[in-house]
Amino acid sequence: MNAPVKLDLRDVSTFPTRRDEAWRYSDFRRAAPANIEVATPMEAPPPGGPFAAIAGDELALANGYTAEGQGHAVLVLESGVQRLRFVTEAPSGGWQAKVVVRVMAGARVTLLETYEGQGAAYVANARLSFWLEPGASLERIVLLVEPADAVSVSAAEVTLATDASFSQTVIATGAKLQRHETTVFHPGQGANLRMDGVYLLGDTRHADLTTVVSHAGPDGKTNQLTKGLATDSARAVFQGRIVVERGADQTDARMRHDALLLSDRAEIDAKPELQINADDVSCAHGNTVGALDAMALFYIQSRGVPDAQAKTLLTQAFVGEVLERIEHEGAREIVQAFVSERLEGLM
Amino acid sequence: MLSIKNLHVAIGETEILKGLSLNVPAGEVHAVMGPNGAGKSTLSYTLAGRPGYEVTNGTATLDGEDLLALAPDARAAKGVFLSFQYPLEIPGVPAITFLRTAVNAQRKARGEPEMGAPEFLKTVRAAAAELKMDFDMLRRGLNVGFSGGEKKRMEILQMAMLAPRLLILDETDSGLDIDALRIVAEGVNAMRTPQRSMLVITHYQRLLDYITPDRVHVLAGGRIVASGDADLARQLEREGYDRIVAEAA
Numbered sequence: 001m002n003a004p005v006k007l008d009l010r011d012v013s014t015f016p017t018r019r020d021e022a023w024r025y026s027d028f029r030r031a032a033p034a035n036i037e038v039a040t041p042m043e044a045p046p047p048g049g050p051f052a053a054i055a056g057d058e059l060a061l062a063n064g065y066t067a068e069g070q071g072h073a074v075l076v077l078e079s080g081v082q083r084l085r086f087v088t089e090a091p092s093g094g095w096q097a098k099v100v101v102r103v104m105a106g107a108r109v110t111l112l113e114t115y116e117g118q119g120a121a122y123v124a125n126a127r128l129s130f131w132l133e134p135g136a137s138l139e140r141i142v143l144l145v146e147p148a149d150a151v152s153v154s155a156a157e158v159t160l161a162t163d164a165s166f167s168q169t170v171i172a173t174g175a176k177l178q179r180h181e182t183t184v185f186h187p188g189q190g191a192n193l194r195m196d197g198v199y200l201l202g203d204t205r206h207a208d209l210t211t212v213v214s215h216a217g218p219d220g221k222t223n224q225l226t227k228g229l230a231t232d233s234a235r236a237v238f239q240g241r242i243v244v245e246r247g248a249d250q251t252d253a254r255m256r257h258d259a260l261l262l263s264d265r266a267e268i269d270a271k272p273e274l275q276i277n278a279d280d281v282s283c284a285h286g287n288t289v290g291a292l293d294a295m296a297l298f299y300i301q302s303r304g305v306p307d308a309q310a311k312t313l314l315t316q317a318f319v320g321e322v323l324e325r326i327e328h329e330g331a332r333e334i335v336q337a338f339v340s341e342r343l344e345g346l347m
Numbered sequence: 348m349l350s351i352k353n354l355h356v357a358i359g360e361t362e363i364l365k366g367l368s369l370n371v372p373a374g375e376v377h378a379v380m381g382p383n384g385a386g387k388s389t390l391s392y393t394l395a396g397r398p399g400y401e402v403t404n405g406t407a408t409l410d411g412e413d414l415l416a417l418a419p420d421a422r423a424a425k426g427v428f429l430s431f432q433y434p435l436e437i438p439g440v441p442a443i444t445f446l447r448t449a450v451n452a453q454r455k456a457r458g459e460p461e462m463g464a465p466e467f468l469k470t471v472r473a474a475a476a477e478l479k480m481d482f483d484m485l486r487r488g489l490n491v492g493f494s495g496g497e498k499k500r501m502e503i504l505q506m507a508m509l510a511p512r513l514l515i516l517d518e519t520d521s522g523l524d525i526d527a528l529r530i531v532a533e534g535v536n537a538m539r540t541p542q543r544s545m546l547v548i549t550h551y552q553r554l555l556d557y558i559t560p561d562r563v564h565v566l567a568g569g570r571i572v573a574s575g576d577a578d579l580a581r582q583l584e585r586e587g588y589d590r591i592v593a594e595a596a
Contacts, residue, residue, distance in 0.1 A: 294398065299435040300445070302395045303505060304423035304453035313448065317439025317488075 007153060009036050009094045009125050025237040025269040026208040031177035032094075032151045036123050039063040039093035049085045050143055050338065051112040054330045056081030063088055064095025064124070072098040077109045077138075081328075084113045086126055088150070094123035103164075105133040110141070110328045115154065117146035117175070128156040132164035139167045141331050143338065146175040148205060155181040162217075163190040169326050170197040171335060173342060174205025174234060181210045188217030188248055198319045199228030199236050200339065201266070202346040208237035215248040215278075222253040227319045229259060230266035231346055240285070241273040248278045255285040260292060260318060311347040316340055348373040348544045349513055354405035356386075356393050363389040365569035366405070371513075371562075374541040378555055378580060379548045381566035382588040387548045388432065390566070391517040394546075395429035396422050409513055423449075424456035426512030430502040430519055437489040442501065445489045446471060446508055453509060474507040478534055496527030503534035514538065514545040520554040532557030552584035567592040 008014045012034050016023035042062045049060075057080065059066070059073055064086075066073050075082060084099065103109050115124070124146075132138055146152050152175050158166055170180050186193055197209045213222050222242060230236045236259065244251045259268045272285045292314055300310040319339060326332035349371040356364040363386045371377045381387050393400045394407060396419035407414045414422055437445065451461040462470075475482050478500050490498050499519060506514060516535065520528055535558055539545070547558055555563075555577065563579040564571045567588065572595035573579065583591065 293435075296435045296437055298395075298397050298419060299431065300437070300449075301419040302397075302423055302429055303445075303449035303509065304420050304456065305449055306420045306452060306456075307418065309448070309452060310420075313440055313445070314437070317437065320439045 007125055007155075009096050009123060022210065022239070025239075026177055026179050026206065028151070028153070028177060028179075032123050036094035037092065039088070039095045039122065041065045041069060042089045045085070045087045045089075049083065049087075049114050049116055050145070051083055051114065051331060051334060053334065054081055054112065056083055056110075056112070058083040058085065059099075060085040060087055061097050061099070064097040071096065074100045074102070076102045076104065077107060078104055079107045079109060081110045081112065084111060086115045086124065088117045088119045088122050088124055088146075091119055092121045094125070096125035096127070098127045100129050100131070102131045103133060103136040103138045106135040108137045110139045110331065112331060113140060113142045115142075115144045115146055115152065117150050117152070119150070120147055121149045122151070124150065124152040126154040128154070130156060130158040130166070132158070132160050132166055134161040135163045136161070137165040139327050140169075141326060141328070141335065142168070142170040142180065143335070144170070144172045144178055144180060144207070146173070146178060148175060148203060150175040151177045153179045153181070156183070158182060158184040160184065160186055160191040160193070162187055165192040167194040167327065168196065169322065169335070170209060171339065172197065172199040172207040172209060174199065174201040174207040177206050177208070179208040179210065183212045184214065186213055186215045186220045186222065188215055188220030188251065191220055193220070193222045194325065195222070195224045196322050196325055197226040197228070197238070198322050198339065199230075200319070200342050200346060201228070201230045201234035201236055202232045204233045206235045206237075208239070210237070210239040212241045213243065213253070215242070215244045215251045215253065218247065218249045218251070220248060220251050220253075222255075224255040225322055225325065226257045227259065227322050229262055229315055229318070230268050231262035233263070233265040235267045235269070237269045239271045241275065242283065242285075243275045244278045244281050244283065246277045249280050251278060251281040251283065253281070253283045257287045259289045260315065261289050262292065308344075308347045312340070312343050315343050315347065349407070349409055349546065351407045352405055354393070354407060355403045356389055357401050357403050358389070358399060362403070363569055364393065367566070367570050369564060369571060371544045371546055373544055375561040376539065376545040376547060376558060377562045377564060378560040379546060379564050379566050380550065380552070380580060380583055382592070383550065385566045386569045387550070387566055388517060391429055391515050391546075391548055394515055395419060395427060420452065421456065423509070423511075424453045427515070428506055428509055428511035428513065429515045430506065430517060432518040432521055434490050434498040434502055436491045438491050440489050442485040442487065442489045443471065446485070446505060449505070450508055471504075471508060474504055477507070477537070478504055479530060480504060495522035496524065496531075499523060499527065499531050500534070503531055506538060507534065512543055514543065516545065516547045518549060519547070520549060520551065528554070528557060552580045555580045565591055565595070567595065
């Protein structure tokens, strides 16, 4: 196994290629220009974004810069809602930024993280690290909405303390290359992890959802559900790896990936992996790629619903199972509406 | 109303309907009976527009309008409704959402204003009560976990909400016990009007004890081989299909 790449947009030698195992299906070096111009700072965007309707604090990075002109930020969170927005408005160029999020012991936080690309052909590299203190609970909802020619990587490292709970739902709509990566250190001992994803891809868009969970201690729980669809010439990548280390007995880990391949030219690459080095564990993974049920489609159409609308209904229902798991009601409704609208555009 | 002339239909290389002709005038209920493999389901799927059912010859019109050229949803908007022998389960789409989507899609196709939520709910509540359906069931995924009888009731509820001009019932009695059959038949009978035509497709005469047909046709070998009044159904029940099919041949 190759060492993980620490991507640095200023150094082309750090750009991963297909030869890097973890980037086999997403060739960053091919997608990104060799010399990336540094994006210029832009004016801070007006507060809001897709989750504007939900009251909370906001940290926005515009072209990778905070309002203070920094490329990095630290959030220390007590209970409540926090919006974290990465807004890109450069006509071209690249930015990288680092955000550290610390959730205090016993706090319950909802993080609404959005990637709002209004520019074109940019390259973005966001790094996040999450530290959850004992008994802390974080629900992270990530909405990736970027232009078709952007190259965008968001990579997070999550460290859970005992009895901490981390729940994640990522909604990816693709770009020239869009990669969302989550690496979780799971100590077991009452810590709980839910890691879900949805991808909705059309045209020539590419999205890559990659997760790595390492169970290091006993009695840990992980539950992963990813669903998505690819139509036109789009390409989806799902890589999920769960490692149960020696001594992480009584680990309960489940991973599912179900996808719809809606065109002959679309591609879905799925690589679920379980690596178990402990005893007495309960681990399972499942992976399916299929088409829409033709008979169900005909049934709906026979009631007067046009083809595209019938497909929208069926695909909404398909990914709806993931969205129902979002705990924050207001955020769930916003995500459901966003997904419905996106699907209408794709069908 | 419904006029089918010399209809030939193939699935892949196999011709199933071989010159079927049939007229169902407005306000009449016609039964199509026949042995297994005669082409009964092919007839109903062809009229509803299921992909893969290729019309190689002939016509089917509803009030003079060519049905076969239309997509399934356009046929529905013109008033065609097929009650499926095996209604599909659609997980994740609540029955109530499905109904409202269908009602408003048809209205939109006909250039009518959409039905607002309060009016829709009032109408669907009344229709469900009529069919002795638990309204809470409509919040569940369409037909998911429904019994055979509940699925057929759901079909009748859709019918009642969509108010089609031509109703095609494909083996509606299959899988129903006698109580469910009675409720379903009552629902169908309640929809008999001088404007609405019905095509009742069935293997057994049993359903016709509850829904009395104006005419009975025997479908065998891909075409109608005999027609008569309701007595023909009773004759078939007594004597079986063999004799009448042999006589027609």
